[in-house]
């Protein structure tokens with residue numbers, strides 16, 4: 402994910418953790434989440450707590466939630482290992498949006514895991530089901546699928562591939578002559594994932610919650626979604642103009658007929674006395690009647706990553722960076738009690754200066770997952786800052802929250818295990 406290592410590009414398969422978010426946002430056009438919070442009917446905990454920090458076009462999702470109009474929410478997981486703490490946040494984001502009216506979709510990216518990470522199909526299957534179990538335990542409702550078994554996704558990937566060329570992929574991902582063909586294939590499959598809800602159900606704004614490392618895929622998909630469109634709808638001073646990009650003439654005529662009093666020209670229809678919104682809806686319908694898709698460009702939100710307990714990256718390849726959902730108590734205890742903290746080198750110093758919760762993995766564990774109530778979290782933050790809370794005691798408190806969380810979560814996973822098997 403280090404842009405330096407990839408010619409100024411974001412590398413979705415990279416490993417570096419250091420990210421200068423502000424620079425990334427400025428460079429790639431991601432907007433700070435603050436620009437949209439006022440439009441939300443309710444501010445979700447992951448925004449309130451500073452976990453989701455950026456977005457593209459989240460306005461259209463906020464509007465759908467406010468107005469009660471349909472929207473989809475989709476994300477994907479690469480089954481390259483067992484799910485762990487680091488995956489929970491994005492799952493909670495999906496669940497929250499489903500609870501607020503979204504149609505939920507989850508892709509298990511087994512094609513990507515097999516092609517890019519060399520995971521056997523058998524393991525993809527086993528790991529994929531574990532992800533689904535965790536999702537269902539969190540209360541996910543909606544559709545789930547494995548990429549390799551979704552014919553619509555595979556066909557849509559192929560259709561999408563017609564709308565992108567190698568130099569675009571080179572510019573976005575830095576692909577070169579040595580790049581395995583499986584990389585572009587994984588990319589285009591992910592594009593199809595993101596567009597899939599609109600084909601499976603109907604065109605509607607689609608939210609894709611992800612980490613910043615996935616942004617290249619979002620930029621590409623937005624570009625391809627636009628290329629799929631037959632029309633653009635443009636608002637002029639006192640009329641709305643439907644312009645053909647590559648629509649069959651019959652489709653443009655149909656638009657003309659659907660709006661009495663509109664004027665048909667070579668390549669466009671001008672419509673008077675209608676809102677852009679209604680015209681757009683009709684244009685999408687006509688597009689679908691004529692073999693198109695009527696896609697909305699997908700929206701996305703970007704979350705920060707939880708640091709590993711050891712203070713670096715959280716990854717299943719670094720055992721001390723995290724604990725698993727089924728890890729033995731003694732091992733979980735050891736990892737928490739040995740965790741890196743934002744504490745000072747001596748107790749005296751900590752009492753005098755206070756700790757630094759914002760950089761402390763133990764605090765962030767509470768912030769991401771353990772402290773349900775904001776007041777409880779603020780209490781930990783305050784006591785830490787004031788030097789009233791020492792790391793040893795804080796870790797013990799955190800450990801008991803972890804144990805409670807794990808016991809409860811295992812029960813919930815057992816209860817929903819059957820859902821992941823079907």
Ligand code: TRP
Nearest residue numbers: 476477478479508510591594595
């Ligand atoms: N590439 C993603 C990852 O590495 C997984 C993924 C596949 C995905 N399809 C998706 C993410 C669609 C978001 C939307 O984690």
Ligand code: SF4
Nearest residue numbers: 743744756761785795
């Ligand atoms: Fe982190 Fe707790 Fe120590 Fe503060 S007191 S630095 S929150 S472990």
